[in-house]
Amino acid sequence: MSLKRDLPTSTISGFALSASLILTILNILLHNIPNNIQTAGDELLKLNATEGVANAVTTVVVYFRGFDTLGEIAVLFIASLGLGLMLDENKQCDLKAKSNFMLQTASKLLFPIIMLFGIYVMVYGHLSPGGGFQGGVIIASGILLLLISFNEFEVPHSVVSLLEIFAGASYVIIGLIGLLVLDRFLGNFLPNDISNMGMLLSGGIIPIIYIIVGIKVGSEMSVISENLIKRCEDV
């Protein structure tokens, strides 16, 4: 496939012209931005100090936009469900390439460290960069390492489905308890004193919800990786 047949000169020059026009417009816009513009994020940063969580991004994701995160987890669950429905037929097949001795030994050595790091990122999501999504993906990468190393390894589906049920249900239940105890869905009903800011036990329900998100994301990503990697080569 030659480039000349698919992209004539007029198309390329059209791309270049539109790119330069957009750049010019953005340049004009950027020169007119005042220095200290007041945004919604500044208001949220002021509100953030009342919740006792050191990481403002965590507060925005889990607390101020907590309902949105619930929908996001639902989207991830639906994607995992659809992928499992599409690719579930040839589950008993092995990988085509056998892994060698070095990969197996190194993955035995590395797997506990990766799991420990993932759990650390999950639990300290309200104090440091990281959180449930990142920690869940790190845990799923450890599972992926086991999947490419050992052909007989399978994700324990009963445990994973129990974890997903527990995580999804407890997210909604914590939100409903907040609705009953306080005035709104996902209200922070646990003690969230500002004097504890920066400690591991601070912020009320926010670290608990982020750990729940991490469990859910980790199990779903593990199932997605297993479904994509375990296929027959008979097609």
Place this chain on the structure above:
Amino acid sequence: MFEFFNQSEVIKVIIIIGSMSIFFVGLFGLVTQKHIIKTFISIAIMESSVFLLFIGLSYKQSFLAPILTDGQQNFNNMNDPIPQAMILTAIVIGMAVLALGVSFAIEYYKLTGKTDIDEMTTLKG
């Protein structure tokens, strides 16, 4: 010699040009490539350019990351946390869409043996 690049406007123009060039790399792949998985990868590259643009434009110079560490008492002079939270959402949604699209492509290949998007004319009648 790098003081020129340390100005706020220069940094923003560099971020815009860089993310826009990544966007056009993805668009080029989307226009020229016929393999369906390459099409999905091109869409993922275009998505990543949008993430870079959002995060880069929300960066303000001499402002800190919005996390309290030792010795800080309040959230003054910190960057806006909303674009970072929104991009966190968008990354997860993009990953879900990519995984589902790849699974559809695998299943279509199993059923028909085709990967070229020009040959996918089953619904054309």
